Amino acid sequence: MLQKRSALLAVSLAFAAGAAQAQISDGVIKIGVLNDMSGLYADLTGPGSVVAARLAVEDFGAAKKGMKVEIVSADHQNKPDVGSAIARTWYDTDKVDVIVDVPTSSVALAVSQITKDKGKAFLVSGAATSDLTGKACSPNTIHWTYDTWMLANGTGNAIVKTGGDTWFFITADYAFGHALERDTEAVVLKTGGKVLGKVRHPLSTQDFSSFLLQAQASKAKIIGLANAGGDTINSIKQAAEFGIVKAGQNLAGMLVFLPDIHALGLQTAQGLIFTETFYWDLNDNTRAFTKRFSAQAPRNLYPSMIHAGVYSAVIHYLKAIEAIKSDDGTKVIAQMKKMPTDDPLFGKGSIRADGRKLHPAYLVEVKKPSESKGPWDYYKVRNTLPADQAFRPVAEGDCPLVK
Amino acid sequence: MASEDRAAAGVTREEGSLGHQRIAFTVMVVLFVLAPFVFYPVFLMKALTFALFACAFNLLIGFGGLLSFGHAMFLGTAGYVCAHAAKEWGFNPEFAILFGTGASALLGIVTGLLAIRRQGIYFAMITLALAQMIFFFYVQTPFTKGEDGIQAVPRGMLFGAIDLSRPLAMYFFVLVIFLAGFLLIYRIIHSPFGQVLKAIRENEPRAISLGYRTDQYKLLAFVLSATLAGLAGATKALVFQLASLTDVHWTMSGEVVLMTLLGGLGTVFGPVVGAFIIITMENYLAALGQWVTVIQGAIFVACVLAFRRGIIGELGHWLKKPL
Numbered sequence: 001m002l003q004k005r006s007a008l009l010a011v012s013l014a015f016a017a018g019a020a021q022a023q024i025s026d027g028v029i030k031i032g033v034l035n036d037m038s039g040l041y042a043d044l045t046g047p048g049s050v051v052a053a054r055l056a057v058e059d060f061g062a063a064k065k066g067m068k069v070e071i072v073s074a075d076h077q078n079k080p081d082v083g084s085a086i087a088r089t090w091y092d093t094d095k096v097d098v099i100v101d102v103p104t105s106s107v108a109l110a111v112s113q114i115t116k117d118k119g120k121a122f123l124v125s126g127a128a129t130s131d132l133t134g135k136a137c138s139p140n141t142i143h144w145t146y147d148t149w150m151l152a153n154g155t156g157n158a159i160v161k162t163g164g165d166t167w168f169f170i171t172a173d174y175a176f177g178h179a180l181e182r183d184t185e186a187v188v189l190k191t192g193g194k195v196l197g198k199v200r201h202p203l204s205t206q207d208f209s210s211f212l213l214q215a216q217a218s219k220a221k222i223i224g225l226a227n228a229g230g231d232t233i234n235s236i237k238q239a240a241e242f243g244i245v246k247a248g249q250n251l252a253g254m255l256v257f258l259p260d261i262h263a264l265g266l267q268t269a270q271g272l273i274f275t276e277t278f279y280w281d282l283n284d285n286t287r288a289f290t291k292r293f294s295a296q297a298p299r300n301l302y303p304s305m306i307h308a309g310v311y312s313a314v315i316h317y318l319k320a321i322e323a324i325k326s327d328d329g330t331k332v333i334a335q336m337k338k339m340p341t342d343d344p345l346f347g348k349g350s351i352r353a354d355g356r357k358l359h360p361a362y363l364v365e366v367k368k369p370s371e372s373k374g375p376w377d378y379y380k381v382r383n384t385l386p387a388d389q390a391f392r393p394v395a396e397g398d399c400p401l402v403k
Numbered sequence: 404m405a406s407e408d409r410a411a412a413g414v415t416r417e418e419g420s421l422g423h424q425r426i427a428f429t430v431m432v433v434l435f436v437l438a439p440f441v442f443y444p445v446f447l448m449k450a451l452t453f454a455l456f457a458c459a460f461n462l463l464i465g466f467g468g469l470l471s472f473g474h475a476m477f478l479g480t481a482g483y484v485c486a487h488a489a490k491e492w493g494f495n496p497e498f499a500i501l502f503g504t505g506a507s508a509l510l511g512i513v514t515g516l517l518a519i520r521r522q523g524i525y526f527a528m529i530t531l532a533l534a535q536m537i538f539f540f541y542v543q544t545p546f547t548k549g550e551d552g553i554q555a556v557p558r559g560m561l562f563g564a565i566d567l568s569r570p571l572a573m574y575f576f577v578l579v580i581f582l583a584g585f586l587l588i589y590r591i592i593h594s595p596f597g598q599v600l601k602a603i604r605e606n607e608p609r610a611i612s613l614g615y616r617t618d619q620y621k622l623l624a625f626v627l628s629a630t631l632a633g634l635a636g637a638t639k640a641l642v643f644q645l646a647s648l649t650d651v652h653w654t655m656s657g658e659v660v661l662m663t664l665l666g667g668l669g670t671v672f673g674p675v676v677g678a679f680i681i682i683t684m685e686n687y688l689a690a691l692g693q694w695v696t697v698i699q700g701a702i703f704v705a706c707v708l709a710f711r712r713g714i715i716g717e718l719g720h721w722l723k724k725p726l
Contacts (some may be wrong), residue, residue, distance in 0.1 A: 081647045093443050106551035113555045174550030307470050
């Protein structure tokens with residue numbers, strides 16, 4: 001009898017242990033960093049995002065809390081077919097629990113769909129299209145760092161108000177460019193400006209001369225660059241060669257990152273106005289993070305806001321897992337939305353039901369070479385938009401989740 | 404290609420017993436039926452669609468002697484049309500695939516009529532030029548959604564009954580399509596039509612002097628190849644639930660040339676082997692990023708220098724049996 005009972009006890013104990021184990025699938029939380037490792041967005045995202053994720057796991061203290069966290073990474077080459085194939089393989093065979101970063105809106109939209117089908121979690125830092133929290137929103141996706149509506153609202157408003165009321169757009173021809181152009185155009189029209197024309201270029205273009213000449217011929221006061229990364233750098237450099245700014249037209253880089261300014265140099269970039277949600281020189285916390293990040297990053301780059309977003313998102317993700325003791329994608333995302341966010345880089349914030357992370361945004365101006373006190377001292381913060389004004393109101397997004 | 408290569412895979416010895424090809428075919432089918440229980444089904448499905456694509460391409464170059472450098476347009480067109488039909492018009496998967504394949508067949512007739520008027524390098528250049536025009540059309544036209552591609556294409560219910568979102572159901576569906584395409588190609592190259600095609604490949608003026616209207620034969624071969632490439636493209640769109648610009652880009656046309664050459668030009672099984680090798684490399688070397696293309700280039704050079712008949716071609720030569 002006693003023997004029988006102890007056997008029963010052993011079996012039930014084994015089951016209990018099995019159940020506890022099953023909460024975190026295979027005992028490991030596997031984070032997949034999927035981005036552009038070698039192309040035009042490599043400096044803004046790329047290996048830097050892997051560094052940011054690693055720092056987040058360290059700062060969360062996963063090892064001390066007995067959580068096993070692994071980070072894998074891959075290059076999606078900015079192609080939706082490559083990106084979705086990697087995402088599928090990661091979820092199906094490599095036991096990846098969450099995919100983070102994913103710049104290039106077309107790839108992000110594809111990964112968001114797959115993540116929803118597989119019931120995993122997707123934390124977007126790199127992609128910009130506001131559709132991720134709009135008509136393409138998903139219960140498994142959180143859009144972390146910034147979006148096209150926020151850029152358009154921050155930058156567009158500021159420029160129209162200072163007299164830049166006629167625009168010509170040079171737009172990257174894919175989901176991100178279209179969304180950015182659409183959102184900026186809406187802001188320009190709303191504040192009483194006019195759009196004189198637009199031209200679209202393929203992703204990763206080397207020669208912008210024909211597009212810039214069209215922009216010049218339009219006689220618009222502002223040439224809006226609805227592109228990013230290497231494309232923005234090329235268009236700004238070539239605009240300088242054409243003497244467009246000297247002739248009286250102004251460039252508005254709608255999406256510019258710190259590493260872009262580093263690549264352009266202050267001489268070319270001075271006076272550009274744009275919106276970011278993170279700058280390394282904001283406070284002691286951001287400076288301390290930057291020091292650690294730069295030590296590990298390739299070519300000692302300073303972090304872009306995308307890197308900061310990856311760090312912040314991974315910390316909050318691990319906190320949510322700690323709270324509910326499960327790594328089920330849908331449940332973790334729900335928990336992340338429930339808990340307020342708090343991390344050294346973005347401070348206190350929250351996540352809305354449509355998956356939009358809320359935090360302040362900064363309107364910055366690039367310093368003149370004479371104003372810069374040292375390496376990477378590039379921005380003057382002109383204005384801070386509080387979290388409740390920086391992002392699109394829920395009601396305007398058409399997200400099916402909040403109807 | 405030198406004439407000795409053609410002779411190696413050519414007409415004379417293929418007239419012999421085809422029993423060993425039946426054995427090889429059976430082995431292939433058994434392997435494919437067992438494979439999804441060992442390997443990742445999506446990877447296998449990708450390889451199968453490319454194998455069909457390479458077989459279709461091989462029909463034209465290996466048996467018709469026509470090197471098309473624009474086959475991506477058929478793969479991509481069928482993919483886009485199938486994806487659009489399945490997603491926007493709610494077609495069943497079988498009709499969406501047929502519809503996409505039909506679109507490629509039509510495109511094959513139009514481009515074929517223009518291209519087959521010339522031979523050799525001019526033929527290759529005309530097909531490349533047409534493919535680039537088609538590519539530009541897909542970049543600009545709104546229904547393809549530019550760089551985004553048509554995403555989240557539903558796999559749907561096959562014949563309204565079989566749920567294709569289950570990986571194994573989808574796999575066997577793709578396998579059936581592949582085998583049907585493969586057998587059709589096998590039938591074509593062993594038919595009288597196929598014999599005439601080989602005669603044209605060997606010596607076109609002589610075929611003309613024997614009274615064959617070679618242009619009509621070449622056009623039919625071109626359209627058949629385009630249609631089967633389209634079948635592969637339409638199936639691929641459903642497998643990945645995505646139709647993107649990669650499939651119409653000229654590099655895709657180059658890749659299928661590589662697959663066919665590596666496996667063995669003018670062999671029955673060569674393109675299948677070539678496709679599996681290239682896709683496996685792309686899959687497992689993906690971490691090396693851009694280096695995959697360099698490695699593929701090196702393999703191509705090695706293949707052309709060391710074994711010009713391709714893997715299966717050399718094997719067949721060694722066994723003294725056409726495979």
